[in-house]
Amino acid sequence: MVLRMSRPQKHPKTGIYQFRKRVPEKLQGLLGKKEEKLTLGTRNLAEAKVLHARIAAEVEERWHLLAAGSQSLSEKQAMGVAGEVYRDLIAQYDENPSALPLSQVLFDVAHIRRKKPRVMIAGSNPELAAMMLQKAFDRSKTRVPDLVESFLQKKGLRLDPQSLKMVVDRVSTAVMQAQAHIRKMAEGDYRPDPEAARFPDLALPRPDVVAPRPTKLGEYSILQVFEDYADEKEISPATLIRWRPIIEKVSKEVPDCRDLTRRWVIDWKNRLVASGLAQATVRDTYLSVLRATCEWGVTNDRLPENPVSKVTVAVPRKIKTRSPGYSKAEAATVLCATFSPTPARMSSPMASARKWVPWLCAYTGARVGEISQLRKSDIKERDGFHLIWITPEAGTTKDANARWVAVHSHLVDLGFLKFVASSKSGPLFYDKSLARDPNSTHPQHKKVGEKLCKWIRSKEVGLTDDRLQPNHAWRHTFKTLARSAGMDTGARDYMQGHIPATEGEGYGEHLADVLSREIEKLPRFSVEVSTGTDP
Numbered sequence: 001m002v003l004r005m006s007r008p009q010k011h012p013k014t015g016i017y018q019f020r021k022r023v024p025e026k027l028q029g030l031l032g033k034k035e036e037k038l039t040l041g042t043r044n045l046a047e048a049k050v051l052h053a054r055i056a057a058e059v060e061e062r063w064h065l066l067a068a069g070s071q072s073l074s075e076k077q078a079m080g081v082a083g084e085v086y087r088d089l090i091a092q093y094d095e096n097p098s099a100l101p102l103s104q105v106l107f108d109v110a111h112i113r114r115k116k117p118r119v120m121i122a123g124s125n126p127e128l129a130a131m132m133l134q135k136a137f138d139r140s141k142t143r144v145p146d147l148v149e150s151f152l153q154k155k156g157l158r159l160d161p162q163s164l165k166m167v168v169d170r171v172s173t174a175v176m177q178a179q180a181h182i183r184k185m186a187e188g189d190y191r192p193d194p195e196a197a198r199f200p201d202l203a204l205p206r207p208d209v210v211a212p213r214p215t216k217l218g219e220y221s222i223l224q225v226f227e228d229y230a231d232e233k234e235i236s237p238a239t240l241i242r243w244r245p246i247i248e249k250v251s252k253e254v255p256d257c258r259d260l261t262r263r264w265v266i267d268w269k270n271r272l273v274a275s276g277l278a279q280a281t282v283r284d285t286y287l288s289v290l291r292a293t294c295e296w297g298v299t300n301d302r303l304p305e306n307p308v309s310k311v312t313v314a315v316p317r318k319i320k321t322r323s324p325g326y327s328k329a330e331a332a333t334v335l336c337a338t339f340s341p342t343p344a345r346m347s348s349p350m351a352s353a354r355k356w357v358p359w360l361c362a363y364t365g366a367r368v369g370e371i372s373q374l375r376k377s378d379i380k381e382r383d384g385f386h387l388i389w390i391t392p393e394a395g396t397t398k399d400a401n402a403r404w405v406a407v408h409s410h411l412v413d414l415g416f417l418k419f420v421a422s423s424k425s426g427p428l429f430y431d432k433s434l435a436r437d438p439n440s441t442h443p444q445h446k447k448v449g450e451k452l453c454k455w456i457r458s459k460e461v462g463l464t465d466d467r468l469q470p471n472h473a474w475r476h477t478f479k480t481l482a483r484s485a486g487m488d489t490g491a492r493d494y495m496q497g498h499i500p501a502t503e504g505e506g507y508g509e510h511l512a513d514v515l516s517r518e519i520e521k522l523p524r525f526s527v528e529v530s531t532g533t534d535p
Contacts, residue, residue, distance in 0.1 A: 008040055008048035016041065017048035019055045024063065028253070062156025073163040076200055082170035083199025085147055089178040090193075097185035104143075105179045144172050149263055155204060158259065160304065174199070220302060222250055222257040222293070229296035238396055238443070243289045250290060257297055262307040265290070269311060283313040322467050325476030330463055334358050334470070336527040337461045353429035353448050354455065356416060361471070362525060363408040365478030365496040366390060368452065368471035370397060372429050373445035379407075379420045385512040386417060390497070394427075395445050397497060405495045406515035410524045478522075485521040492518065 008017035017040040028034050036059055040051045073081070093100050148171050152159065159167065181193045218224065226247040230240055250268070254260050265287075272282045290308050297303035326334070338358055342351040353372060360371045366388075373395030380387055382404070391402035407416065419428075426432055430444040449471050456463050456470040463470060475496065482492045490505045491514060500506040 008045065008052045011039075015043050017043065017045070017052070019052050019059075021056070021059060062154075071157060071163070072160050073167065075166065077203065078163065078166045078170045079198075080200050080202030081148075081151065081167050082174035084202055085151055085171050086174040086178045086196070086199060088151075089175065090181060093182045093185070097182045100179065100182050100186070105183065144168060144175055145262075147171060147175070149261070153263065157204060158261075164304070217256050220256050220258055222254060222260070223247060225257050225297045225302050226289075226293045228300070229293050232296070236392070236396065236400065242285075246286055246289050247293060257294070257303055260294065260303070260307045262311065265307050265311045269313060273313065279313045279315040283315055287311060287313065322465070323476070324469070324473060325480050326468075326473045330468070330473075331362065331477060331525060332527045333463060334456055334461060335362065335525055337456075340460070347431065347434075349427070349430045350448065350451065352419065352423075353452065356419065357429060357448070357452055358474070359411060359414065359416070360388075361474035362477065363411055363519070363522065364388065364405045365475050365482070365492075366405060367397075367475065367497070368449040369395065369445055370497070372448040372452075373443075374428050376420055376423050376425050376428060379417070383512040385516040386412065387512055387515065395443060401497070403494060403497055404510065404512070404515060406512070406519040408519050408522060481522055485523065487518050487521045488514075491515060495519070 009020050010017055019036070019038045019040060021036045023031055023034055023036055038055060040048045040055075042048050042051070145168060148164070148168050177193070177195060181196075219228075226244070230243075235243070253268075254264060269282060269287060272286055273279060277286070287308060291306065291311075294303055294306040294308050298306050335358060338355045342354055346354075357368065357371050360366070360374075361368055364371070370390045374388065374390075375394050378389040378391065378394055380389055386407040388405045388407060389402065390397060390405060392400050393402070397403075411417075427445070429448050432444070435444055453470045455461060478496065479492070489501055491510060493500060493505070494510050495515065495518075
């Protein structure tokens with residue numbers, strides 16, 4: 001529904017008139033709102049009509065310039081922008097010039113001149129003082145760019161990279177000039193700045209002569225930039241399925257990659273956090289994919305700069321109140337439960353997963369997804385030793401690399417190799433023919449892991465400590481036991497899929513006999529089942 005209002009609107013409670021107008025849909029993403037709403041500051045209708053007409057003209061001009069896309073400014077126009085910023089700063093501190101902190105002046109000048117100031121710190125808590133000064137120094141890094149961006153937003157003006165750089169340079173000099181004059185006023189000298197006349201009047205591009213950008217964006221579509229980046233990077237299908245919907249949502253608000261601004265990205269980030277998404281998810285997934293897409297766009301001349309490069313999310317520090325791995329008793333509880341009868345309606349592959357996946361995780365330290373995706377063909381004999389081939393060909397691995405893991409003799413004694421031999425070809429722990437959507441972001445092997453986690457937390461097994469991640473805990477447990485048993489660090493990290501501790505450790509191969517020798521250093525898990533025997 002389009003909101004058309006040609007008259008001032010009276011606020012129902014205060015009686016003060018307002019300006020209200022719906023933002024065109026194509027500009028809502030850029031402005032971060034659906035309606036322009038401003039108070040007119042008066043209860044007098046005649047006065048409100050005059051103010052309303054003036055604001056309406058300003059808003060229409062700003063929207064027209066925004067819709068036109070990036071513009072180029074002349075050197076004179078860039079100086080005009082600097083003059084506007086200069087006069088705004090002088091006006092801000094005209095009544096109380098001493099309110100301008102000296103530290104802000106020092107830090108701004110330091111950043112503009114690219115020199116870090118030397119500061120002598122005294123007092124009872126010099127560490128705290130130094131930390132606060134460092135924060136103030138860091139905040140001043142973006143002060144000039146923020147002033148420029150705020151001014152351009154107010155005018156509805158978007159600039160090409162060359163013009164933006166030129167404006168930032170001119171404004172930087174104007175800021176130092178304004179601060180020098182404000183310091184003089186703080187000392188009691190209110191004489192006009194003789195250098196203020198150097199700024200020309202600002203004459204922005206006229207909206208009626210600005211040609212709108214073509215409707216077909218082609219290579220400048222943010223979706224197209226993402227697709228080109230994904231093709232060149234050869235991103236895995238599973239990652240594409242997770243990432244593409246994020247870029248599609250961004251595209252609905254900002255279709256043209258050249259229209260992405262740091263201010264929009266910050267607003268988008270804040271909206272994601274406010275929606276209830278975890279800060280770590282916003283930082284490591286949403287911002288990460290947009291940052292990578294824009295970075296590719298910069299290196300391929302689609303974008304002048306990456307608007308996401310310095311945008312992040314503050315993630316609360318996690319407080320650890322227990323070990324992330326299983327205790328001896330918890331590990332025994334889970335492994336003992338694998339011998340319990342499964343429900344009659346449970347599928348045969350899922351019943352096998354409940355029996356074998358925890359044991360395999362315990363004796364390999366692999367990720368649950370890497371185990372639940374195993375195929376019959378991934379259990380191999382090499383040089384007389386039984387090995388597990390963990391490969392992205394079966395589904396996925398975190399680093400997209402394949403690796404060998406030796407089969408512990410206890411797994412052999414429990415009957416794992418007999419189970420594999422009796423299984424049909426294909427996945428061991430799920431039925432591929434039952435997949436509802438092969439391209440789903442939720443593949444079957446992930447569902448297996450989720451069901452196992454739910455089972456371990458259920459009353460049947462009883463590990464309800466929400467600080468424990470039932471599937472991931474095996475990786476920590478494996479590492480703890482491997483250290484205690486004196487397992488070779490290189491073999492241990494290789495079998496778990498961890499980055500080698502040193503560059504040298506990454507050289508050479510891990511032979512089957514070495515892997516088997518090292519895995520046998522792990523002590524056998526001893527559990528009691530209903531028969532009272534040790535399996």
